[in-house]
Amino acid sequence: xxxxxxxxxxxxxxxxxxxxxxxxxxxxxxxxxxxxxxxxxxxxxxxxxxxxxxxxxxxxxxxxxxxxxxxxxxxxxxxxxxxxxxxxxxxxxxxxxxxxxxxxxxxxxxxxxxxxxxxxxxxxxxxxxxxxxxxxxxxxxxxxxxxxxxxxxxxxxxxxxxxxxxxxxxxxxxxxxxxxxxxxxxxxxxxxxxxxxxxxxxxxxxxxxxxxxxxxxxxxxxxxxxxxxxxxxxxxxxxxxxxxxxxxxxxxxxxxxxxxxxxxxxxxxxxxxxxxxxxxxxxxxxxxxxxxxxxxxxxxxxxxxxxxxxxxxxxxxxxxxxxxxxxxxxxxxxxxxxxxxxxxxxxxxxxxxxxxxxxxxxxxxxxxxxxxxxxxxxxxxxxxxxxxxxxxxxxxxxxxxxxxxxxxxxxxxxxxxxxxxxxxxxxxxxxxxxxxxxxxxxxxxxxxxxxxxxxxxxxxxxxxxxxxxxxxxxxxxxxxxxxxxxxxxxxxxxxxxxxxxxxxxxxxxxxxxxxxxxxxxxxxxxx
Numbered sequence: 255x256x257x258x259x260x261x262x263x264x265x266x267x268x269x270x271x272x273x274x275x276x277x278x279x280x281x282x283x284x285x286x287x288x289x290x291x292x293x294x295x296x297x298x299x300x301x302x303x304x305x306x307x308x309x310x311x312x313x314x315x316x317x318x319x320x321x322x323x324x325x326x327x328x329x330x331x332x333x334x335x336x337x338x339x340x341x342x343x344x345x346x347x348x349x350x351x352x353x354x355x356x357x358x359x360x361x362x363x364x365x366x367x368x369x370x371x372x373x374x375x376x377x378x379x380x381x382x383x384x385x386x387x388x389x390x391x392x393x394x395x396x397x398x399x400x401x402x403x404x405x406x407x408x409x410x411x412x413x414x415x416x417x418x419x420x421x422x423x424x425x426x427x428x429x430x431x432x433x434x435x436x437x438x439x440x441x442x443x444x445x446x447x448x449x450x451x452x453x454x455x456x457x458x459x460x461x462x463x464x465x466x467x468x469x470x471x472x473x474x475x476x477x478x479x480x481x482x483x484x485x486x487x488x489x490x491x492x493x494x495x496x497x498x499x500x501x502x503x504x505x506x507x508x509x510x511x512x513x514x515x516x517x518x519x520x521x522x523x524x525x526x527x528x529x530x531x532x533x534x535x536x537x538x539x540x541x542x543x544x545x546x547x548x549x550x551x552x553x554x555x556x557x558x559x560x561x562x563x564x565x566x567x568x569x570x571x572x573x574x575x576x577x578x579x580x581x582x583x584x585x586x587x588x589x590x591x592x593x594x595x596x597x598x599x600x601x602x603x604x605x606x607x608x609x610x611x612x613x614x615x616x617x618x619x620x621x622x623x624x625x626x627x628x629x630x631x632x633x634x635x636x637x638x639x640x641x642x643x644x645x646x647x648x649x650x651x652x653x654x655x656x657x658x659x660x661x662x663x664x665x666x667x668x669x670x671x672x673x674x675x676x677x678x679x680x681x682x683x684x685x686x687x688x689x690x691x692x693x694x695x696x697x698x699x700x701x702x703x704x705x706x707x708x709x710x711x712x713x714x715x716x717x718x719x720x721x722x723x724x725x726x727x728x729x730x731x732x733x734x735x736x737x738x739x740x741x742x743x744x745x746x747x748x749x750x751x752x753x754x755x756x757x758x759x760x761x762x763x764x765x766x767x768x769x770x771x772x773x774x775x776x777x778x779x780x781x
Contacts, residue, residue, distance in 0.1 A: 258275050258624075263533045266539060275500055277605070279439070285361075285362070285398060285399025285400060285401055286399070286400040286401065287401045287404055288400070288402050288403070289402075290402055291318065291319050291402060291403050291404050291405060292318035292319070292324060292402045292403075292404055292405050292407065293306070293315055293316075293318035293319045293328055293555065294319075295400070295402045295407065296318070296326070296328065296407065296458070301330045301331055301409075301557055302328050302329075302330065302331070302409075303331060304331040304334040305328055305329050305330070305331070305334055305354075306775060307350055308334065308337065308347075309351060312344075312347065312348045312351055312352075314348075314351055314352060314355065314374070317355060317374070318355075318404075318405075319404075322357065322404065323357070323358055323359045323404055323405050324355055324356065324359070324404065324405040325355070325356050325357075325358065325359055325360045325371070325405055325406050325407075325408065326354060326355055326356060326405065326406070326407045326408070327354040327355070327379070327390055327393075327408055327410050327414065328407050328408065328409050328410070329354070329409070329410060329412065329413050330409060333411070333412050333413050334413065336412065336413045337350065337351075337413055340413065340415050348375075349416060350373045350375075350413065350414070350415060350416065352373065352374035352375040352588075353373045353374070353375045353377060353379070353414055353415075353416045354373070354397055354413075354414060354666040355373060355374045356371050356372060356373045356374060356447070357372070357374075357659070359398055359405050359406050360408075361406050362368025362388070362398055362399045364379050365383070365388050365395075366381065366383075367382055367383040368380070368381070368598075370380065370486065372483070373416075375416055375717060376483055377416040377417060377483060377569040378417075378483060378569050378570065379391050379414070380567065384563065390408070390410050390414070391414045392412065392414065392415075393410035393411045393412045393413075393414055394410065394411045395408050395409070395410055395411075396409050396410065396411050397409035400775060406483065416569065417567055417568050417569035418568065418569060419480060419481055419482075419483065419568060419569050419570045419715070420480035420487060420489050420568045420570055420571055420573060421480040421606060422481075423566070423568060423573065424438060424439070424480070424489075425439065427465065429494075430493050430494055430495070431491065431492075431494060432494060433492075433497050433498075434491065434492055434497065434527070434528075434531075437524065437528060438472070438474060440529065441471050441472050441473055441474065442470050442471070443470070443471045443472070444469070444470060444471075445470075445471045447613055451568055468556065471564045472483070474528070477532065477534065477548035477549055478532035478534050478548040480532065480570065480571075481571060483569055483570055483571075484533065485534075485570045485571065486536055486570060486571050487516040487532065487533060487534060487535070487536070487548075487568075487570055487571035488532075488533040488535065488536055488537040488571050488572055488573070489531055489532055489533070489571070489572075489573045489574075490530075490531040490533075490553070490560050490573075490574050490575075490576050491531070491556075491573050491574065491575055491576060492527065492531065492576040492579055493575070493576070496526070496576050496577065496578065496579055499578070499579075500523075500527075500578075500579045500580065500581060501523065502760075503519065503580065504519070504523060504581055504586060507677060507747060510674075510675040510747050511590045511660070511661075511674050511675060511676050511677075511747075512533075512590075512592060512659075512661070512672065512674050513590070513660075516765065519586060522585065522586055523581045523585070523586050526551060526581055526582070526585045526586070527579070527581075529547060529549035529550075529551045530547050530549070530551035530552075530553055530558075531547070531576075532547055532548045532549070533545065533547055536571055537572075537574075537678075540555045540560075540562050541555075552582070552781070554781055557580055557781060558576070558578070558579055558580060559576065559577045559578040559579075560574040560575060560576050561574060561575045561576075561577055562574065570653050577634060578657040582780075582781045583677050583679055583776045583781060584776040584777065584778055584779075584780045584781065587677075587776050587780075588775075589684075589723075589733060589773045589774065589775050590674070590676055590681075590773065590774040590775075591719075591733075591771060591772070591773035591774075592615065592638070592658055592659065592660050592674060592771065592772065593771045594638060594639035594769045594770060594771065594772075595619050595637035595638060595639050595770075596659050596660065596661055596671060597609060597617075597619070597639050597656075598619050599659075599661060599669055599671045602728065607657075607766040608657045608659065609654065609655070609656045609657075610654070610655040610656070610675070611641065611653075611654060611655060612651075612652070612653040612654075612655070613643050613644070613650040613651060613652045614641045614642065614643065614652050614653070614654065615642050615643060615644045615652075616640075616641065616642045617639065617640070617641040617642075617654075618639075618640055618641075619637055619638070619639060619640070620637070620638050620639075620640040620688075621635050621636070621637055621770060622635075622636040622637070622638060622688050622768075623635065623636060624636075625718075625730075626726045627725075627729075627730045629727060629728060630684070630725060630728060630730065632730060636688070636718055636770065637770075638687070638688050638768040638769060638770045639654075639768070639769055640766060640767070640768050641654055641659070641766075641767055642764070642765060642766045643756055643765035643766075644765075645765065646693070646756070646759055646763075646764065646765040648757075651755055651757070651765075652755070652756045652765055652767060653753060653754070653755040653756065654753065654754050654755075654767070654769075655674055655698075655751055655752075656751070656752060656753075656755045657674075657749050657750070657751055657752075658673070658674040658749070658752055658772065659671045659672060659673055659674060659749070660672055660674050673749045674749060675747040675748055675749050676742055676747060676748070676749075676750065676774060677721075677742070677746075677747050677780075678742045678743060678744040678745065678746070678747075678748070679741075679742060679776060679777075679779070679780035679781065680741050680742075680776070680777045680779045680780045681739070681741075681742065681774040681775060681776055681777060681780060682736060682737075682738070682739055682774070682775045682777055683697070683699065683704055683736075683737040683738060683739070683740045683772065683773070683774060684714060684722065684733040684734045684735060684736055684737060684772070684773040684774075684775060685697070685710075685734050685735060685737050685765075685769065685770075685771065685772050685773070686717065686718045686719045686720075686732075686734035686735065686769075686770040687710045687716055687717070687718075687768055687769050687770055688710065688717070688768040688770060689710055689713050689716040689717040689718075690711070690713070690717070691711065691713055691760065691761045691762030691763060692710050692711050692716070692760065692762065692767070692768060693756055693757065693758060693759050693760060693764075693765060693766070693767060694707050694708060694709055694710070694756075694757040694758045694759070694760055695708050695710060695754055695755060695756065695757050695767065696708070696754075696755040696756075696757045697737050697738075697752075697753065697754060697755075698751075698752070698753035699740045699742075699750060699751065699752055699753075700742075700743075700750055700751050700754070701751065701753070702738075702740075704737050704738040704740055705737045705738045706757065707757045707758065708737065708757070709760060710735065711760045715734060715735035715736070716734065716735040718734070718770050718771070719731060719732045719733065719734045719770065719773075720732060720734075721733075721734065721735070722734060722735070722736075733751050733773050733775060734770075734771060734773060739777065740774070742774075752772055754767060754769050
């Protein structure tokens with residue numbers, strides 16, 4: 255115990271020396287040093303008299319004399335006239351003034367670039383540095399490091415108006431942004447906050463009565479809390495014009511590959527937009543590759559264009575304006591699928607332009623019977639395009655090269671066709687056949703081999719489109735069997751060539767090929 259008695263005073267002495275050194279360092283910085291408290295010091299500086307008068311008017315001045323360390327962002331008299339224009343009422347004026355005080359001492363050594371400081375009104379101020387200049391929000395420090403007994407005063411070039419949160423900004427957006435504004439706000443739910451509600455009595459049935467508090471809940475807040483002042487987030491903001499252009503491009507694209515743009519397609523696209531525009535951090539680097547949103551959506555800056563030169567600073571992050579937006583192919587394209595029997599809708603005089611037959615002795619549509627799916631009310635016939643070679647042993651392999659087509663209703667009501675065009679990118683090619691005793695096949699896309707000597711006899715997965723991502727609970731409208739990955743090259747949507755070639759007999763005895771459908775499924779790389 256005697257040893258401990260001597261050690262404790264020694265430790266106290268060491269701590270006192272350390273604290274004294276830090277305090278000395280604090281006061282050795284360039285600037286003004288005063289033994290006065292913050293309020294008394296400011297009152298002795300005539301250039302701040304109007305600033306002090308407003309602090310006193312709104313009951314904030316006394317905070318500067320309390321036993322607490324503070325930072326004050328003071329404004330000279332010639333800048334105080336702006337308060338009247340900035341504040342719509344007394345409540346807003348008080349909010350603006352309290353935005354100029356924060357807890358803790360932030361002298362020059364602590365004012366780091368990107369620092370966020372919580373002020374007395376619950377909003378953050380952001381510090382940025384540009385060479386020797388220190389910016390505080392939109393203002394610049396003009397007379398800094400005025401050190402006092404209980405804090406520091408920095409004179410800034412103008413009165414600061416508190417930034418608003420991303421949520422409040424979204425809430426106040428005009429009709430030019432109504433689509434994104436209303437879609438996000440429509441997800442709001444008002445929830446009774448039991449923890450913060452105060453019991454005030456009991457009703458006649460014995461239920462507790464509360465001075466009720468309600469909070470706003472929104473699924474977006476779970477990933478990116480755009481209401482919280484403690485968040486530091488990014489939002490990419492699309493105007494109605496940008497969204498409509500994006501959807502117009504989508505509708506045109508669907509037309510090009512022969513699919514109607516349905517309401518459910520629109521919902522998928524808009525879900526992606528809402529989940530792709532919120533980030534759980536401040537985005538300031540658009541040069542280092544893909545970005546990942548708070549919801550795990552991929553944003554490619556070279557495709558999705560935002561105005562990176564200018565952003566709107568928020569109290570809890572920043573907002574960039576989107577100038578062009580594209581729904582990724584692998585989001586909105588479930589599959590691009592068409593059928594071989596559409597050959598019959600091409601007039602004979604036009605077939606040679608779309609279908610090239612090599613070593614084929616006969617080609618015709620073959621009906622393989624009725625398919626019925628009562629649970630979804632669907633019934634149709636399995637039609638295939640049957641083409642044959644003369645002799646499986648003659649070394650002359652039957653081959654069909656064709657440009658895929660889709661059906662299109664003509665003005666006279668008859669059924670016609672149109673060439674399918676698809677967006678460039680990587681796809682997985684799936685196909686289906688009447689698989690029973692079907693020969694082996696070689697498959698090419700744009701004359702590039704995708705699969706050679708492919709055995710399509712097994713009914714699973716090759717028999718028609720009865721397997722792989724079918725309509726739930728049925729064997730209807732699936733992808734079929736995976737042939738392999740293909741790359742559609744180019745800068746824009748285009749047609750392509752698909753080739754089916756005899757590659758030898760399996761269990762069958764005839765060089766008779768019966769392809770049913772093809773389907774392109776975008777891979778994760780197809781953006």
